[in-house]
Amino acid sequence: MNQRTNPVGSGLPGDxxxxxxxxxxxxxxxxxxxxxxAGLVGMxxxxxxxxxxxxxxxxxxxxxxxxxxxxSGPVEVEIYLDFLCPxxxxxDEAARPMLDAYLAEDEITxxxxxxxxxxxxxxxxxxxxxxxxxxxxxxxxEIDAFVGAMMQRQPAEGGPGLxxxxxxxxxxxxxLTGSDxxxxxxxxxxxDWADGATDAAADRGVAGTPTVYVGGTQVTELSLQSxxxxxxxxx
Amino acid sequence: xxxxxxxxxxxxxxxxxxxxxxxxxxxxxATRLLLAGVWLYAGLSKVGDVRASVxxxxxxxxxxxxxxxxxxxxLPMVEITLGVLLLAGLAxxxxxxxxxxxxxxxxxxxxxxxxxxxxxxxxxxxGGGELGPGESPRYGVEIARDxxxxxxxxxxxxxxxxxxALDSVFARDxxxxxxxx
Numbered sequence: 431m432n433q434r435t436n437p438v439g440s441g442l443p444g445d446x447x448x449x450x451x452x453x454x455x456x457x458x459x460x461x462x463x464x465x466x467x468a469g470l471v472g473m474x475x476x477x478x479x480x481x482x483x484x485x486x487x488x489x490x491x492x493x494x495x496x497x498x499x500x501x502s503g504p505v506e507v508e509i510y511l512d513f514l515c516p517x518x519x520x521x522d523e524a525a526r527p528m529l530d531a532y533l534a535e536d537e538i539t540x541x542x543x544x545x546x547x548x549x550x551x552x553x554x555x556x557x558x559x560x561x562x563x564x565x566x567x568x569x570x571x572e573i574d575a576f577v578g579a580m581m582q583r584q585p586a587e588g589g590p591g592l593x594x595x596x597x598x599x600x601x602x603x604x605x606l607t608g609s610d611x612x613x614x615x616x617x618x619x620x621x622d623w624a625d626g627a628t629d630a631a632a633d634r635g636v637a638g639t640p641t642v643y644v645g646g647t648q649v650t651e652l653s654l655q656s657x658x659x660x661x662x663x664x665x
Numbered sequence: 666x667x668x669x670x671x672x673x674x675x676x677x678x679x680x681x682x683x684x685x686x687x688x689x690x691x692x693x694x695a696t697r698l699l700l701a702g703v704w705l706y707a708g709l710s711k712v713g714d715v716r717a718s719v720x721x722x723x724x725x726x727x728x729x730x731x732x733x734x735x736x737x738x739x740l741p742m743v744e745i746t747l748g749v750l751l752l753a754g755l756a757x758x759x760x761x762x763x764x765x766x767x768x769x770x771x772x773x774x775x776x777x778x779x780x781x782x783x784x785x786x787x788x789x790x791x792g793g794g795e796l797g798p799g800e801s802p803r804y805g806v807e808i809a810r811d812x813x814x815x816x817x818x819x820x821x822x823x824x825x826x827x828x829x830a831l832d833s834v835f836a837r838d839x840x841x842x843x844x845x846x
Contacts, residue, residue, distance in 0.1 A: 453836050454758060462754030463761065468746035469739035476715045476738030517799065547795040583817070628793075632720035633730050637785045638795050664677060 468613055484583050485622045488565035490573065496627040497541035498568040503534045505661050508541045510641040512629055513560035514548040514587060521640045522581040524654055533574070538661060545628040547639065548587070556591025558624050563597045565620030567604075570611050575604040594618075666690035694827040696817050700764055701751035703814060712827075715741060721788025724795070725774050726781070751780030754830025761822035770817035772808055779804040 490620040492499045497508060507529065511518040544564040546557035560580060564610075567576035579600045585591045598612045614620070631641075642649045644660035680688060713717045719737030723730055747767075750760045773785050779802070787807045788794040796802065825832070 453834070457756040457835055458759035459834060461750050461759050462763070464750065465743055465746050465838040466741075468742040472715070472733045472742035473714075475742075476719070476734070519719060547717075547720075547793050549717075551797070604679070623796065629716060629720065632793065635726055636782065637721075637724040663719040 441481075444512060465541075482599045482625060485626055486619050487623050488503045488568045488620060490568040490571070491609050494630070496541045496630040498542045498564055498573045499539055500568075500574045501536065501539045503532065503538040505532075505538045505574070505647055505656075505664055506541065506643075507532075507661065508543060508643040509631055510543040510545055510636050511577070512589065512639045513546055513547045513556050513584065516559050516584070516587075517637045518640045519581040519584045521652070522578060525657060526578055528654060529657060531576070538589045540574065542573060543627060543631060543636075544624060544626050545631045545639065547628060547631075550627045551587040552585075552591040554590045554591065554593075556585065558621050559594065559615075559618065560591070560597065561624035561627070562618055562620035563594075563601070563615045565623055566614035567601055567606055568612050569614065570601070570605050570606040570608065572601070572604050572606050576601060576606065689706055689824055690826055690828060693821055693824045694829065697751050697754065697757060697761075697827045697830070700761070700814065700818055700821065701748045703748075704744045704751065704764070707749060708741045708746075711741035711788075712745060714791065714793075717791065717793035718788070720795075721786075721792035722794075724777050724783070724785040724788065724793070726783065727774055728775055749837055754827055754832050756834050757827060757830060758822055758825040761818045761825060764818035765822060766816060768811045771811045772815065775804050775807050775811070778802075779808075805828045818822030 443629050452532045457588050488498060488500055489493055490500070492508075495616055509521075511522070529538070529540060533540055540562065544560045544561035546555070548556045551557075564573060564576060564580075567573050582593065582599070583596075583600060598615050601611050601615065640652065642657060643658070646662065647658050647660070688829035711721075715738055718741055719734050719752070722728075722733040722740070725733075727733075747760055747764060750756060751764075754767075771787070771789070778785055778787075784796060784802055785794045786792055786802070787798070789807065789811075792809050821827075
């Protein structure tokens with residue numbers, strides 16, 4: 431029976447098992463308390479670092495404040511994109527002629543949700559910087575052209591992305607020639623707004639880009655065909 | 666009772682009692698350090714971007730956003746603390762039990778995402794739960810990995826005695842204290 435009272439694992443003489451269990455009780459208590467405390471610290475840090483209500487927000491936002499809108503047509507088209515996402519570039523190139531035609535005919539209101547989910551894929555948080563710059567471009571009234579131009583010059587993943595100066599140049603190319611645009615980009619005025627828009631996307635259940643909503647309903651199996659059908663159906 | 670009737674199994678029997686204990690403790694020690702490494706890696710890869718951790722929890726759509734926020738904020742710190750405790754070998758059994766429970770929650774969560782047809786990344790090692798460009802979900806691999814880790818943690822909870830553990834230091838102190846009376 432000696433095998434039973436001294437099993438592999440306890441490693442303690444049989445007569446000290448009572449002591450061992452008492453020891454493991456207080457060390458367990460310490461460990462569990464430590465885990466709970468660590469969790470509370472995590473929550474407190476997150477709470478303290480959450481942006482307040484004074485986040486600078488672009489002027490041309492959608493009603494919820496987390497999108498950049500252009501046009502005034504009856505059907506609302508919303509596009510969630512990350513400027514570093516290759517699939518977003520492919521989608522933008524494919525859908526742009528059609529969406530611009532709908533905009534020209536005043537059939538849609540187009541809202542870009544420029545979110546930052548790929549910050550890990552650049553060394554300079556390019557996704558946040560680019561999304562913030564889109565807010566600056568919206569202030570200048572050129573959000574649609576700016577998104578297209580940024581997608582055409584999309585940098586590779588894994589690197590530093592475009593510098594703020596290069597982003598300013600892209601803005602100049604689409605007519606954002608004022609010094610306020612350049613200052614807005616270089617000062618990162620809308621970085622916090624972009625991160626907040628990213629949180630809002632998660633709240634809505636957006637877990638990837640590009641994601642498109644028409645009339646508040648997500649277009650699944652996204653293609654030009656399904657997008658056009660959703661718009662023609664009036665959302 | 667003859668030693669050959671113990672439940673330890675035939676091959677290990679050949680080593681004799683001390684040899685069996687040494688093998689068992691060696692396996693438990695390796696398991697403890699493996700789990701410590703996994704928790705530290707998982708926690709440290711999340712703690713630099715807690716907002717992404719919160720998004721990753723929300724991506725499962727398994728709880729209200731108001732609950733997902735504190736959970737996502739707490740998780741990286743809890744994981745790091747688990748890793749530190751396991752690395753130090755303090756309260757090995759308790760931390761192993763907590764590990765089993767956490768891995769079980771993760772397995773259920775990933776299974777839930779799979780069953781609901783969500784297209785997300787598990788967010789296990791950082792990120793906001795969004796799939797990378799061109800990526801497809803890897804639910805099967807993620808579940809298999811977490812089940813394996815859960816079983817490893819269960820083994821450690823059953824046989825928590827390991828080398829280089831603070832537990833043995835405290836246990837010895839108490840034993841001496843009792844004998845000294």
